[in-house]
Amino acid sequence: MGTKDDIERVLRRRGREVALVGVTLALVVVLGILQPRFVHLENLRFMLLGSVVLSLVALGQTFVIAMRGIDLSVAPLLGLSAMVCGLLAQSQGLPLWIAFALSLGIGVVLGAFNGLLVSALSIPPIVVTLGTYSIYSGFIFIYSQGTQVFSIPAAYGHLGNGYLVPWLPIPIPVLVLLVVLALCSFLLGYTRFGRALLAVGNNDAAAYNAGIPVGGIRIAVYALSGMLASFAGLMFLCYTGSATVTAGTGDHIELQSIAVALVGGTPINGGRGNLIGTVLGSLFLSVVLTALVFLRVPAIWYSAGEGLMILATVQAGLRRHRARDAEAVA
């Protein structure tokens, strides 16, 4: 009715997002007081930029987890796409739009292959993607023959670091992420496909009985996750300007993307998906890691910091969620 009720409703339904924005801002403010340089536009921009690749991968992961699956093969897919596009760009000056199509294509095909194995052979997703993790990593080696990418055409660099128009101080990758996020949100919230994948995540047998083509949905979701991971690979290439055989796998981006999706409020048992939460989660991670540098914490403790952050935010989220369920019953 009134605005107060509206605010309450938003808080209840979007609690996770509000909380993440809250702690992120709080962290930025505190760090800004301690270290004024932390809040310089430059630094803020790079914290944003630094979270783009992970966000893209984690968005795909969110779809998969919401469907009660898991995709470990995102890491080699990212690496493969970065390597293929990078080597072609380096040696042949592959036009950007072809690289774009190529990366999406690689992701869709190999992602769909994951989905096919999961749905047609009913192998648990963690097993399938554990297997294809090895296989797709092998593809990187076979393709690259152990070489690496060290320089990319200017257009790529522009996509990874530049600005669309001079008066808009938001780097292109961030804009790209926002567009992808909007598309994904629409897909999950307002299409039959999105709702169907949530139904599969809740109870696949029931979804099948309700007439949902469960197998097809599975394949599509893994293809989507593969596509986003692969696209993230292209963005990774453009942003870092380099690619080695361990891009993705070396950074354990598969584990990070899972962590970020869960921090963002998507339950590991599926049935729900919080895309905005995922993006905020990876931004939060980026801020936390940068803050550790500014606080002069020795580098070896960064991963411990990451671990503690995951525990703290997931825990806080669980509390909220339980409270919300109780409220809904009352």
Next chain:
Amino acid sequence: LGVAAVTATGALAADQKVDTSKRIKVAMVPKLIGLSVFKANEQGAKKEAKKLNIDFLYTGPVTASAQGQVDVFNSLIARKFDVITTTANNPTELAPALRRAMKKGIKVVSYDSDVAPDARDFFIQNTSYPAFGKALVDSVAKYTGPDAKIAILSSTKDATIQNAWIDALKAYMKTAYPKMEIVTTQYGESSPSKSLTAGLNIIQAHPDVTGIIAPDGAAEVGAAAAVQKLGKTGKIFVTGASDPDSIRQYVKAGIIKASPLWDEVKEGQLVMYVARLAHNNALKPNDHFEAPGLGSFEVKNKVIVFSKPLVFTAENIGKYHF
């Protein structure tokens, strides 16, 4: 007296032609396959192997893990290779497996990163540590000035060779540039993305840094990319240890003014040459030999120093492709 003896035997060795009559199997096991520097070693080794009647195999783990290297060694032992050459992911973990190989009569030659001394027959050191430390410092000091604030971006906390270089450069810095200060040491874990992030973080968090020493391939590229992204070209100078292909664009851009390394291709050739000599039992712990096309080398306590640092600059980098 000792010196005379060395020269005498050395002269003897140099005069002798290498016996290549028997075809032997030699494996080259890098830290991981898929890094350009190691590919450059392979390139040279392959060429030399042909000349020396060597059945050459380049194989290694997919990730830089000691476990993976040990698995490779075990298989090479089972396949009865004559010589194993390797650059070690770390000095200690590989030792037992290599000792096993030596017990079976296999010669072990390490290069680049050493293993425990009793687990190999010879070690080819890229360059001497003090020389490389000096080269690293000199590569930035000239541009940052003698009282600069320096950051170090290394690979991992316990990387032997990087730590040796860092120790050497600190020692040199203390004497040559006493006012220089190292403000932070970060690690990029040999990952391009982590190195880039670490580079950005260093510059953001330490605005007074004017030089970054990144003695690791990925780290140097990451640091240079960070400087470029933040528009600090000309204000912050980067150096490190990376292959010329990787840093070419940053050298051209002026972010890296000078960057020491050594000729990886030639090093690969030397590795094969030493492997042949080792198999022929033609090399003593303290010795001297001449490698055709590579020059003459001293063996001191089983260690062969390959060369002086080769410093890439905008002028000479065009000549090197690896």
Next chain:
Amino acid sequence: MSFAQWAASPGPGVGGHEGRIYRACNIGKRFGPVTVLRDVDATLRAGRVLTIMGENGAGKSTLFKILAGQLRPTSGHIELDGQELSLGAPSAAHAHGIYLVPQEPMLMPELSVAEMMFVGHMPTSGRFLKRVDWRAIRSRARAVLDALELDIGIDRPAKTLSIAQLQLVECAKALLHECRVILFDEPTSPLTAHEVETLFGIMRRLAGDGYTLSFISHRTEEVMEISDDIVVLRDGRMVGAAERGAFDRASLLSLMVGRELRTVSRRTKSHVTQELALSVKGLTHEPSFRDVDFSLRRGEILGLAGLIGAGRTEIAETIFGLRQVDRGTVKLGNTDITGVPSHDLIRRGVAYVPEDRGRHGAVLPMTITENITSSRMERVRQTAGLMSRGHETEIGAKAVRDFRIRCAGLDQTLLELSGGNQQKVVFAKWISTEPRLVILDEPTRGVDVGAKEEIYELIDRMAASGTAVVVISSESEELVRLCDRVLCIYEGRIVAELAGEEITPQSVTASYVGGSQARDAEFEKAGA
């Protein structure tokens, strides 16, 4: 034409439902080596309700699943309006207007009630970008639930619904879709008489509108009330098929079980002793129930009656140590067991047979024996910490014999058993621990008449041996048949106590319906 429009329209007779004849022709079905259906012929006609009856495991659900495209028959075929149909998937059945309300509600825990009702059939709007029409979903869901007189918030997450509420939502779902053939697989098992009436009202309206309906139930009164035609299955074969008029209760029952049955009547003997078995004082667990007081003697059978959501399950779970006690005390004999955890209570001779066997009662992928011994593994002989296999098998075999569990072998998993036989395993699991106090939550849910009578006799025998029994049941007949005393629970409070001759189906129902009438009156007063 969907149910939502239908529900919103002033009354029946909107039309548009040309008659549909749905036929199962000589259907046979085999699961591996086990044959569960042989030559079943059934015809569903428009405007009529066909009831399938049969004992547990007779193959009723299997037949429905075949008719709904969830399973494929091994032999025979199905026909719609004389056309042979081959249904590859449930979605194909939906496309032909055939819908199945499953025996076990299919939970989608994270979805809202409204969304759960539209799963797989989301209405969309928009010309270019087809987007899910949330407004339509909410309003149509609301309309259907209102028509069924269900007071369930459409935004509630499904995981917060009780099993009965879920079952009702499942029924409501059927009405949303443009389906002309609706199959209800035991929808009434978890429902109270009042809710059954509401559901039957709806079914009659649908039949009147020319829908083709079919129905499974074990309750003969219900069957006689709603059916037009009846088919009886036994061991996968059709043993009878005729119009309702051709049967009476007794003939139905004897057809189903293949033998004569005593009619269910009030028990004659009571075994109540003087010894106190359980006393509950001021027990409270917010918000489910408050200030519950009662006591129970050894040999006594106490019934708990009430509407769904009255909090009876919570009371039982709290006594059994599964929920926190906010206030009050529970005593077993003379020892205080307030807040004692369930594993400890089991050792002291307390048993609780939960109402939802899939979620709480038994592990379906485990074997019969494993499930039976799982309630107290300590009773299996052990040497050096290792369980004796022989002894365990003995325990399992004895239970299978005692409880007449229909199975192919002791190491069959419960997944391969019919619903009723699963329930018997759960029952056996607990009763074979020889408890001093048993709480039975809907002990005969989904159990056929033959087995029901066996279970009643078993409960009687337990009481005779001095066990104190609490029976929670939504079937008043069951309470009448079993109990020495009945407590009626309404919204978490005891509102009436009936004893001895006072216990009749009418009085039991009246006591909690009375409660709800009192509440309606309160609401009216508040509104005025």
Next chain:
Amino acid sequence: MSRPDAIPASAVRSEANTVKPFNRRHFPLDGWEMTLVVLLVLVLVGFSWAAPGFYDGMPDLLSMAENFLPFGFVALGLSLVIFTGGIDLSVSTTASLTAVVVAQLWHGFGMNIWVAAGIGLLLGALLGAINVLVIIRLKIEPLIATLATSFIYGSIATAVAGNAPPSGFPDAFNALGGGALGILPYQLLLFVPLCLGFWLLVARSAYGRKLVMVGYNREVALYSGIRVERILVVAYVLSGVMAAVAGLVLAAYYSAARPDMGDPLLLATLTMVVLGGVSIFGGEGTMLGVILAVFILGFLRQGMMIAGFSDMVTTMVTGAILITSIAVKNLFNKRGTGLGNQLWALLRRPEATGSEPE
């Protein structure tokens, strides 16, 4: 049509069946384990025949096990956790942390290496306990909880290890990793009894049954009066201890301790457990299958490397084998209703396709 007596046929039928062997979790010869035995034989015979150098006498073959048994130790413990439907991603860093702590106790504090190793095992138990505490008390999913703790343990391991992690342990300790009693490597002598212990624990003890029950359906276990939390605590603590054992064995094998030493353990052991037939969702599977899978994957990797395949190809093949084998398993799962199941039933009981016997 009704029978005169009132005894249902079912009662008679089930009685007749009580003699049927009850062996589902003990030695299911008709199940997946048999397939694994065949696979193992294929691997051993195949490589002995095709890869010169693979079979060089029994001692060599046995000592080859030293290269992969550390994975086996972890797999034993990890299976328990997976049986409960959970997962322990921290096994690798637990192993590393144990190894470096033991090494520092020995090197830095001059402690006797065996005393230090004992403390290492306790540390493994402690780390496992921390995991399960996070899972139970903070109610965080095992995947995410152990992911987080693995990050934390990893940081601590790096910090403890310092710039130059200790190496060169006493020979007596090193023998644990690379020594042998006659032709039997000490690792194997340690592994075999542990296998027996874990097998009995899961297949024959009440704890094992409860473990499986918790894995299949935790709610039912709760309603059956099983102290679920206790079951979980034991599983995670044992997983921690076994990871610590692996850490010690690795330290002995390499005669060195390093903070990243355990890294390769996680994915490989997970593969072993899954190939062994343990369902990642909990409940299903046997210890026997896991043990067989340890040897299959271990010898497969060694064999392929000796046959001259590169690490990369070996890794890819392992991935492919994992997927194919589980696919085959699912197709022929006795409890499934898939195509394979029907084929299987047809093959096994051709008479079932004929007319109904009565």
